[in-house]
Amino acid sequence: MKDRHCIIIGGSHAAAQLAPSLRQNGWDSDITIIGAEPVLPYHRPPLSKTYLSGDKNIHDILIRPHSFYTDNDIHTMLGDRAESIDRKRKVVVMADGAEIPYTKLALTTGSHVRKIGLPGVDLGGVFYLRELDDVDRIRHYVGRGKKAVIVGGGYIGLETAAALRKLGMDVTVLEALPRVLQRVTAPEVSAFYTRIHREEGVDIVTDTAIGSIQGNGDVNAVTCQDGTVLDADLVIIGIGILPATELAGNAGLEVDNGIVVDEFARTSDHDIVAAGDCTYHYNPIYDRHLRLESVQNAVDQAKVAAATLCGKLEPYSALPWFWSDQYDLKLQIAGLSQGFDQVIIRGDIETSRSFAAFYLREGKLIAVDAVNRPKEFMISKRALMHHFSPDPVKLADDSLKIQDVLKP
Numbered sequence: 001m002k003d004r005h006c007i008i009i010g011g012s013h014a015a016a017q018l019a020p021s022l023r024q025n026g027w028d029s030d031i032t033i034i035g036a037e038p039v040l041p042y043h044r045p046p047l048s049k050t051y052l053s054g055d056k057n058i059h060d061i062l063i064r065p066h067s068f069y070t071d072n073d074i075h076t077m078l079g080d081r082a083e084s085i086d087r088k089r090k091v092v093v094m095a096d097g098a099e100i101p102y103t104k105l106a107l108t109t110g111s112h113v114r115k116i117g118l119p120g121v122d123l124g125g126v127f128y129l130r131e132l133d134d135v136d137r138i139r140h141y142v143g144r145g146k147k148a149v150i151v152g153g154g155y156i157g158l159e160t161a162a163a164l165r166k167l168g169m170d171v172t173v174l175e176a177l178p179r180v181l182q183r184v185t186a187p188e189v190s191a192f193y194t195r196i197h198r199e200e201g202v203d204i205v206t207d208t209a210i211g212s213i214q215g216n217g218d219v220n221a222v223t224c225q226d227g228t229v230l231d232a233d234l235v236i237i238g239i240g241i242l243p244a245t246e247l248a249g250n251a252g253l254e255v256d257n258g259i260v261v262d263e264f265a266r267t268s269d270h271d272i273v274a275a276g277d278c279t280y281h282y283n284p285i286y287d288r289h290l291r292l293e294s295v296q297n298a299v300d301q302a303k304v305a306a307a308t309l310c311g312k313l314e315p316y317s318a319l320p321w322f323w324s325d326q327y328d329l330k331l332q333i334a335g336l337s338q339g340f341d342q343v344i345i346r347g348d349i350e351t352s353r354s355f356a357a358f359y360l361r362e363g364k365l366i367a368v369d370a371v372n373r374p375k376e377f378m379i380s381k382r383a384l385m386h387h388f389s390p391d392p393v394k395l396a397d398d399s400l401k402i403q404d405v406l407k408p
């Protein structure tokens with residue numbers, strides 16, 4: 001059937017995987033990617049790392065070159081927003097009212113930044129960081145010796161702090177909670193990152209919430225809720241994201257902390273799949289529904305979604321993994337640490353720049369944070385799939401080979 005049309009809404013990691021996976025699974029009809037950003041799908045993680053620091057440019061971070069899409073007959077509509085979905089008539093309605101018929105539809109709409117309602121948030125020099133265009137605009141406010149205030153001590157805030165330090169800015173990170181990375185790591189790991197950032201010259205201020213932003217056209221200061229005033233030439237707000245579910249919700253698809261999909265990436269309408277940050281999906285390894293914000297999830301789930309659209313039902317069952325680059329530190333995370341009751345540290349977390357933190361629940365390994373420890377990361381991934389219960393004393397002993405300690 002050559003006259004079928006698969007439309008993919010959202011032009012990022014999940015879309016850039018879903019389209020070629022459709023071809024690999026034998027989809028020989030039309031494929032269109034509709035993406036609101038006016039660029040080909042690009043790697044988003046470098047935005048707070050090497051793209052912000054200027055070490056990489058747009059050509060370096062494109063997921064696939066332009067020729068890939070033309071060679072594989074994948075039509076792209078970039079800088080175009082899908083406004084609604086009419087499921088009865090099977091058409092996507094564009095912002096300009098144009099209607100595009102589909103046979104199958106894939107939603108890869110990702111997420112939006114969580115916004116903050118504060119006086120002064122609309123001043124020049126105040127940004128959220130999600131898209132390429134955000135970083136291109138941020139650049140105008142970057143400069144050696146200028147002052148940056150970053151609101152939010154999560155991964156994106158800390159990566160941004162590292163990149164701006166590299167560019168010679170004076171950087172303060174404001175975190176409302178008692179420690180950075182509080183929602184995602186153990187206190188030991190938070191303390192490690194606080195130490196490193198301070199060693200690199202970043203001012204980390206915890207237990208302190210932003211109150212308002214001052215300026216005259218452009219920002220010039222931030223006032224904290226405790227009355228402290230910080231000079232600022234640039235403010236970057238990184239306080240999390242929300243899944244982009246409006247299209248799905250308005251079309252009557254089931255939404256609950258993301259677009260609800262089954263293990264085959266099918267929404268409540270089986271002609272419509274969804275993949276990536278926008279989904280709330282069942283993960284058999286953890287035996288619960290999850291919403292993940294990671295490239296691994298976007299790519300792996302997109303492969304499953306493409307197979308489903310081609311009639312091959314392959315359940316999605318992947319171990320979540322993630323990474324964060326700050327200074328010379330490569331953090332690799334495997335598994336999900338929520339609910340841990342024990343943390344085992346391997347290596348000198350207090351003075352060195354390399355260690356692994358293993359998270360256990362009822363004796364079973366559930367996650368690892370490995371900093372400059374690729375071997376621990378790789379071996380842990382295998383042990384995590386086997387729900388392995390390691391010996392905590394041996395795990396902490398850095399003189400033993402990790403492959404011997406985590407042998408399932």
Ligand SMILES: Cc1cc2nc3c(=O)[nH]c(=O)nc-3n(C[C@H](O)[C@H](O)[C@H](O)COP(=O)(O)OP(=O)(O)OC[C@H]3O[C@@H](n4cnc5c(N)ncnc54)[C@H](O)[C@@H]3O)c2cc1C
Pocket residue numbers: 009010011012013014015034035036037044045046047048080081082083108109110111129130131156244247275276277278292293294295296298321322323324325
């Ligand atoms: C600064 C930053 C650093 C990150 N670092 C890491 C990292 O180190 N490691 C990691 O694993 N993950 C990282 N992430 C997260 C990772 O980038 C996301 O998990 C990933 O991009 C999700 O891909 P996605 O395709 O699901 O959605 P997204 O990348 O969010 O893309 C969704 C796209 O859909 C478009 N869209 C939405 N609605 C519509 C519509 N109606 N019509 C047309 N287009 C639409 C959006 O404009 C967007 O381009 C980072 C994210 C950011 C912002």
